[in-house]
Amino acid sequence: MTVSGKLHAIHGPITDQFPGPGRPGGHELTPEQVESFRKNGFVKGGRVLDDRQLAALRDAVELFWSGKNPRMGDLYEIDQAWRDAPQKHLFHILGMWLVDESFHDLLWHPAITAKAAQLLETPAVRFWHDQVFYKPPRHPGIVAWHQDYSYWTRSVPARHLTCNIALDDTTIENGCLHYVAGSHRWGLLPKLNLLKDMEGVRGILTPAQLEEFKPEPMLVKAGECTFHHSHTMHGSYGNASAGPRRTAALNFMHPETRCADGVNPLLYGVPVIPKGEIIQGDHFPIVTEDS
DSSP: OOOSSOGGGOOSOSSSSSOOSOOOTTOOOOHHHHHHHHHHSEEEEEEOOOHHHHHHHHHHHHHHHTTOOTTGGGOSEEOHHHHHOTTTSOEEEEOGGGTOHHHHHHTTOHHHHHHHHHHHTOSSOEEEEEEEEEEOTTBOOOEEEEOGGGGOTTEESOOEEEEEEESSOOOTTTTOEEEETTGGGSOOOOOOOTTTOTTGGGGTSOHHHHHHOOEEEOOOOTTEEEEEETTOOEEEOOBOSSSOEEEEEEEEEOTTOEESOSSSOSSTTSOOOOTTSBOOSTTSOBOSSOO
16 A cells, blocks of 8 residues: 555554554563563564565565665665665665555554563653664675664663564574673763774773673574663674575654754754653654553
């Protein structure tokens, strides 16, 4: 289904790919999974996409990758490093929900939002923004070690969460995501270049942090997901395999998160929100039934 008008103004599913917001209904994480998240700063969330949903999202990524998406101008951002050197840096975009109906509807998928509500400890979950990472076959592009919130300090306090959804089986060879257990308790570290220097983080860690720096690979199947805390150190290496590795990331926040800037748009093309006011509006919808 294709609709006219701006997708950000529609707060609920457009297609029949995903159910709308609703009660958790069996989608919750187990108490053991929640405890693991609290301890380590990340957790595997199991399968959240069926085969039809997975195919729709893959098709959408390929359509955009080919330059044939008719809404490309509505996107928040395509990473400049890729524009400058696509043979070196991976393809990374923000705002896929603005340009594709299936990605738009993914925001309200209760298999994801129910888990996000548990981990954020709030019945109402607000959407922050999405990302797509595309690693073509035999491509060296990396995502350097980083904490998400170091890029999000324009929103306060730090009550954010990310769900990474594998659109392809992930392996060591194709550059799967790695997490550093316990790093969400390190406090906020300086912001690093996301796509250029894999090991740059080692220059800013204390001896104690370097001792704890033991990345764990997240080997998940297509359609499965992981969740991580906004301060959890994570990254991924290049893709040495013969197939692509595609990932969708949905970033959520507590519904009362506020704007720390008030001068600049929180995302490209979004109206400025005054400093100290709750981040809300068409670009930041509540994606759960409870509000």
